[in-house]
Amino acid sequence: MMILFTILTFLIYLFSKKAYTKWSLFFFHPLLLAPVLLIILISVTHVSADQYLVDSKWLTHLLGPATVAFAVPIYKNLSIIKKYVGTIIISITSGTLVAIFSTFGLSKLLHLNTDFINSILPRSITTPIAIEVSKEIGGLPTLTTVFVILTGIIGGIVGPSVIKGLSIKTPIAKGLALGMGAHGVGTNKAIEYGRQEATFSSLAMIFAALITLIWGAFLIPTLMNFNIHHIF
Amino acid sequence: MKIIQNMYFTNGENQRTINSIVNFGMKRSFNSSFCIMEGIVTRKLGVIIIQVVFLHVFLFLGAALKEVIPLPIPASMFGLFLLFIALNFKIIKLEWVERGANWLLAELLLFFVPSAVGIVNYDEIFSVQGAEIVGLIGISTIIVMGITALIAEKITGWKRSEQH
Structure with missing residues (x-):
């Protein structure tokens, strides 16, 4: 059973990826x-979601080595990083702050409970690190995973419109925006734009994760103690 | 053998590999070239698997480092740093990890699929509040992407005008 769901997930993913490459419609997106x-499949075969998650845990596990693997593009693009380090750090520091503050403000407007707010704050960074930040600030890791995935799907869909709407021209701006806004899914989208965009996107993803780790330790605890009801 | 060397020991694109397979096949009968192709595909998969397994060494070293350094950084992030240092100081060769790493990064979405299926465990997501949360994420993501892109575009513009 264990291997079966891993294989089925892989095959359905491949099919979805092929369909998305061919027709490029958002509902063919591999994460949609x-x-x-798979949800239809497990409900038809009466397999619980928890059972499915246990059976396909090898795939989720590969997020670990996949995060390690980001060392390869960083190493290969070291000269680009050195050249654009200032731009990357300024853009991504701003991006992470905007992500945290806009998410916090909107969550308060929607009167989400504290568990939800703590879980949703690290939503714009890559799953393994978002989970760490979530644990650190008192969120629920599984709920954070859901928000990270939702961010990825939504970001992958709205990203190209944002780039088009603001008539963004440079590969660095396109790549950084996609990686900052939608982590791995954004980086996957950036590959469609080109090599440079993909590089900057994976760099944005890594820097966003690192900078958010810092905010998780210092800024978010202060933010949570601050009584925002005086403003809204 | 030369073809296989060409495949594994250069950073050539897939197209080049395909070309060399095709050229090679033309000189051989259909049957033997098919066997060779099959062999190459199997070896290619083998290389990816071995390299993905090798990447775990850095994941474990990262986990060990996390025990020593009490920072709220995940083991995989420590692993990333360690692999980067190892590549930079030529402790390991790029070819040892490149194919495995490229595969993991190309199929990154696959590893999110099970967690996405896990959404069914959260009934709230499908309720009215779920729609509000999707809206929240959408609005926030548009602002984040917009501001990041505009800042990066502006800085690049300033840098260019300085150069001219």
Whole structure:
């Protein structure tokens, strides 16, 4: 059973990826079509979601080595990083602050409970690190995973419109925006734009994760103690 | 053998590999070239698997480092630093990890699929509040991407005008 769901997930993912490459419609996105098909499959076969998660844990586990693997593009693009280090750090520091403050403000407007707010704050960074930040600030890791995935799917869909709408021209701005806004899914989208965009996007993702780790330790605890009701 | 060397020991694109397989096949009968192709595909998969397993060494070293350094940084992030240092100081060669790493990064979305299926465990997501949260994430993501892109574009513009 264990291997079966791993293989099925892989096959359905491949199908979804092929369909998305061919037709490029947002509902064929591998993070939308594949989970929907799998949810239908497990409900038809009466397998619980928890059972499915246990059976496919090898795939989730690969996020660990995949994070390690980001050392390869960083190493290969070291000269680009050195050249643009200022731009990257300023843009991503701003991006992470905007992500945290806008998410916090909107969460307060929606009167989300504290568990939800703590879980949603690290939503714009890559899953393994978002989970760490979530644990650190008192969120629920599984709920954080859901928000990170939602951010990825939504970011992958709205990203190209944002780039088009603001008529962003440079590869660095496109790449940093996609990686900052939608982590791995954004980086996946950036590959469609080109090599440079993909590089900057993966760099944005790594820097966003690192900088958010710092905010998680210092800024977010202060933010949570601050009574925002005086403003809203 | 030369073809296989060409495949594994250069950073050539896939197209080049395909070309060399095709050229090679033309000189051989259909049957033997098919066997060779099959062999190459198997070896390619083998290389990826071995390299992905090798990447775990850095994941474990990262986990060990996390025990020593009490910072709220995940083991995989420590692993990333360690692999980067190892590559930079030529402790390991790029070819030892490149194919495995490229595969992991190319199929990154696959590793999120099970967690996305896990959404069904959160009934709240499908309720009215779920729609509000999706809206929240959408608005916030548009602002984040917009501001990041505009700042990066502006800085690049200033840098360019300085150079001219």
